[in-house]
Amino acid sequence: MRYIDEYRSEAAAKRMATRIRQVTTHPWTLMEICGGQTYTIVKYGLEELLPDEITLVHGPGCPVCVTPLELIDKAIVIASTPGVIFTSFGDMLRVPGSSKDLLTVKAEGGDVRMVYSPLDAVKIAQSCPEKRVVFFGVGFETTAPANAMAVWQAKRLGLKNFSVLCSHVLVPPAIEALLSSPTNRVQGFLAAGHVCTVMGYEEYIPLALRYQTPIVVTGFEPVDILQGVYMTVRQLEEGRVEVENQYARSVRREGNVPARKLMAEVFQTTNRNWRGIGEIPNSGYALSPEYADYDAEKIFSVEGIKTRESEECIAGQVLQGLKKPHQCPAFGTGCTPEHPLGAPMVSSEGACAAYYHFGRFRLGRTSAPEVVVT
Amino acid sequence: MSHSTVDLSVGHSCPVPINNYKHVLLAHGGGGKLTQQLIQKMFAPQFENELLSPLHDGAVFSINGTRLALSTDSFVVNPIFFPGGTIGDLAVNGTVNDLAMCGAKPLYLSAAFIIEEGMTMEDLWRVVLSMKEATDRAGVVLVTGDTKVVDRKKGDKIFINTSGVGVMEQGVDINPANARPGDVVILSGPIALHGIAIMSVREGLEFETEICSDTAPLNGLVQDMLKASKDIHVLRDPTRGGIASALNEIAESAGVGILIREEHIPVPDEVRGACEILGLDPLYVANEGKLLAIVPRESAQEVLRAMQAHPMGKDAVVIGQVMVENPGIVLMKSRVGGTRVVDMLSGEQLPRIC
Structure with a gap:
């Protein structure tokens, strides 16, 4: 497949790994922000290709993982309400709330449906006028345009039975929160390519300068990530601080202008709670007052639901890059994908689940033997 | 609006591990770890015997010196017609293949149909014809069957169970x-x-x-x-x-x-x-x-x-x-x-x- 195979080529990956080794003279700690990148790193075993000096820490860029417990509880209340069709992306369905997950609500008789696009939820609302259709609108700047489009369309169609449980989160405020933390150890960032496809990368420039930290907009294939690491390390080694764009085949400086315009109309920025991190000012989108009629939190009166997060799960430290998933005492024993104690064990993009699924064997040995096939 | 469906008083720990599902989830039929748990915790211990315990695709046993394999499988695929096949040929091939995976030569099949009221005769005929074609192709004979019809909305057009018997060659031990x-x-x-x-x-x-x-x-x-x-x-x-x-x-x-x-x-x-x-x-x-x-x-x-x-x-x-x-x-x-x-x-x- 074009535009994919080139970026998964062993030869290209090895070439890039060699260049990283050649340029590296000091230990560096880098963070990939996006869960999709963590998934690629662990799925392809990329850390094996990097020199020992480079440490990758896995940032808070998994939308499932940073969604606070109380939002899941709100979703469960709404989904359990008679007459509601509750629609969501697939991997939110298994995230445990305080007492159950959405798949359990479905097994108990709730009408919970997985959709691939919020626009499908709008279609369901059109075809089931007697039901109230709610879409679970979570995610970063990547999923926000489609959610904005769904709300915009619902309003244009005059739908009265469609609403969104909306809790978008934004990357730049999270990077700023991490960089300004006294415990920060991240020296360079791989910014999330898909987020920048929508938003562009102008807003990262003041961040890089203020915190003297290189940021490289990076794609999602193995060679993309290795090249992103190379570009970040080269900046660090040369003492430069810039925002560079590794993912130029997809990202423009100004992003996707029509998408940004639509988002600016439908959403307004708001403070958001990040699971494991806490509240970050102006770090999310909520529906703007003009679209308040589509706000499921208001329609279903669930704004009052408050759920306390545990102090025990170290998800917060994992999401801030202070600890690796397997440094958690519960990793793989008390906490597994079947019985997750914390959200990063739920989504395949979550750092803990990615470690569990793809990297478990490394805890006992450093590398696998070569395959010899006849 | 009632919030009684969720007990928030238990929300003091990080997402409570959902260890004991009170209801069967779709995932219990997904073929992954939850399916394994269902089999290992509920079914296998109750019926434990040396033929069942290997949890292979079928059971292999001897009767009067002839080694036979027995297997069963149910088919609930939605939609029932899809590119390249139907629920009917899937039902035949599924059991034929389970027997073949024991190393057996499949001989005889049974078929049980659970049909939803209102299914069109035309659709049913299409399923039957595809099953006939599949049995011919596999060289097996359908020798017994059963038909049940359930109320509308109590099924999903049609569910099919097939079971099959095959004969094992000497010296074959596949497991x-x-x-x-x-x-x-x-x-x-x-x-x-x-x-x-x-x-x-x-x-x-x-x-x-x-x-x-x-x-x-x-x-x-x-x-x-x-x-x-x-x-x-x-x-x-x-x-x-x-x-x-x-x-x-x-x-x-x-x-x-x-x-x-x-x-x-x-x-x-x-x-x-x-x-x-x-x-x-x-x-x-x-x-x-x-x-x-x-x-x-x-x-x-x-x-x-x-x-x-x-x-x-x-x-x-x-x-x-x-x-x-x-x-x-x-x-x-x-x-x-x-x-x-x-x-x-x-x-x-x-x-x-x-």
Whole structure:
């Protein structure tokens, strides 16, 4: 497949790994922000290709993982309400709330449906006028345009039975929160390519300068990530601080202008709670007052639901890059994908689940033997 | 608005582990870890016996000196017609293949139909004709059956159960627990066709593709393989849960490690494209006309040649080997040179959010 195979080529990956080794003279700690990148790193075993000096820490860029417990509880209340069709992306369905997950609500008789696009939820609302259709609108700047489009369309169609449980989160405020933390150890960032496809990368420039930290907009294939690491390390080694764009085949400086315009109309920025991190000012989108009629939190009166997060799960430290998933005492024993104690064990993009699924064997040995096939 | 459905007073710990499901989830039928738990905790202990305990695709036993294999399978696929097949040929091929994976020659089938009131006769006729064609193709005879009709909305058009009996050749001992370090892992052809074909026509997810299900009987292929060498340790058709789940089951029941190479696993471009878009991993997507064979190194070449000479195995390839190290774990050398664990899925494969 074009535009994919080139970026998964062993030869290209090895070439890039060699260049990283050649340029590296000091230990560096880098963070990939996006869960999709963590998934690629662990799925392809990329850390094996990097020199020992480079440490990758896995940032808070998994939308499932940073969604606070109380939002899941709100979703469960709404989904359990008679007459509601509750629609969501697939991997939110298994995230445990305080007492159950959405798949359990479905097994108990709730009408919970997985959709691939919020626009499908709008279609369901059109075809089931007697039901109230709610879409679970979570995610970063990547999923926000489609959610904005769904709300915009619902309003244009005059739908009265469609609403969104909306809790978008934004990357730049999270990077700023991490960089300004006294415990920060991240020296360079791989910014999330898909987020920048929508938003562009102008807003990262003041961040890089203020915190003297290189940021490289990076794609999602193995060679993309290795090249992103190379570009970040080269900046660090040369003492430069810039925002560079590794993912130029997809990202423009100004992003996707029509998408940004639509988002600016439908959403307004708001403070958001990040699971494991806490509240970050102006770090999310909520529906703007003009679209308040589509706000499921208001329609279903669930704004009052408050759920306390545990102090025990170290998800917060994992999401801030202070600890690796397997440094958690519960990793793989008390906490597994079947019985997750914390959200990063739920989504395949979550750092803990990615470690569990793809990297478990490394805890006992450093590398696998070569395959010899006849 | 009542909030009584969620007890928030228990929300003081980090998401309470949902250890004990009070209801059956779809994931319990997904072929992953939850299915395993259901079988191991509920069914197997109640009926424990030496024929059931291996939890193979079928049971193998002797009657008056003749070794027979018995297997059963139910089919609830939605939609019932999909590119490349119907629920009818799937039901025939499924049981034929389960018997073939025991190394048996399938002979007789039973079929039980649970039909939803209101199903059109035309649709039912189409299912019946496809079953007839499939039995002819597999060379098996349908010898007994049963029909039930349930109220509208108490079923989903039609569910079919088939059971089958086959006869075993002398000297054949095929069982997932037989995999031995040094054995070679052979795959009979390109993967993930069935699962993607079904998804391409599933309500709410329709997309245009030319991918057809690979549903087909594998008994002819297995007979040719056994002619080449009776020394085949394991056969498995990687249906729901895909080759990842099948290899994990083998690794676990034989107490061995399995190492496969990503670049050797044939995934058609169209399937890869669909998987990229849908956020799915083809290793976990269902097949209905493929098999995995685990064969001692000495007989691997003969078996591979026999497979490649048969139409159902013409694209057969060696994808990996069985190891002493990492017992119970399947590893994959990735395309770019790193290594990862190919784990068993917990439940259904859920598409990623972005």
